[in-house]
Amino acid sequence: MIDIVSKRSGPRPEDERARKVIEANRPVIDKLADHLTNGAWSARRNAPAKTGPEPEGLIIHTARATARSEPPRPFVRIAVNGRVSLVDLDTGRQMHHLGDIRRRDGITSFRLATRENGFFSPVEPEIAEAIADLDGQALEGPEAERGLTEAIGARLRL
Structure with missing residues (x-):
């Protein structure tokens, strides 16, 4: 047996009662x-309608020019x-991904970003060579990461 349920016009009686x-x-x-929101409920409802788009001629400055x-x-x-990266000091933007620090078989080591090491986007050849x-x-040891950053910086002449 199949029951066919079709949508009626108008709301359901229980929705209308609610x-x-x-x-x-x-x-x-x-x-x-109002009690739960410290008056924010009424303030939001009574707030003036937002005006249209911002007026023309405003100059908005951002933290850094493009x-x-x-x-x-x-x-x-x-x-x-x-993740080991070469980053711009002024903007904090990544310039190059150099590799990762990975842990295998209880040994933590630096893995250079090359296709042989399983990276999809390898580091540039001149950086990889250096x-x-x-x-x-x-x-x-506790200072191993600092030593790694100093060694990479020395080899890349930073």
Whole structure:
């Protein structure tokens, strides 16, 4: 047996009853909403309508212009997730992804971003050539990451 349910025109009777109960108790609901939001409920409803778009001729300044006049000042940064990057000191933007610090078989080491190491976007060849001897270097001790950043910076002449 198949029951065919079709949509009727107009709201369902139970929806209509619920709407009437809500409308009948609207003053109490508004009072509770004001109490819970410290008056923000009524303030939001009574706020003046927003005006149209911003007036023409305003000059809005951002923190930094899009065109840079000075050259980038790179430094090596190791992120919390182990990502080793070359970053601009002024903007904090990543210039190059150099590799990752990975842990395998209980040994933490630096892995250079190359296709052989499983990276989809390898580091540029001249950078890879300069820091290739650091690939697979074990990092031991509390100052190992600092030593790695100094070694990469020295090889890239930063």
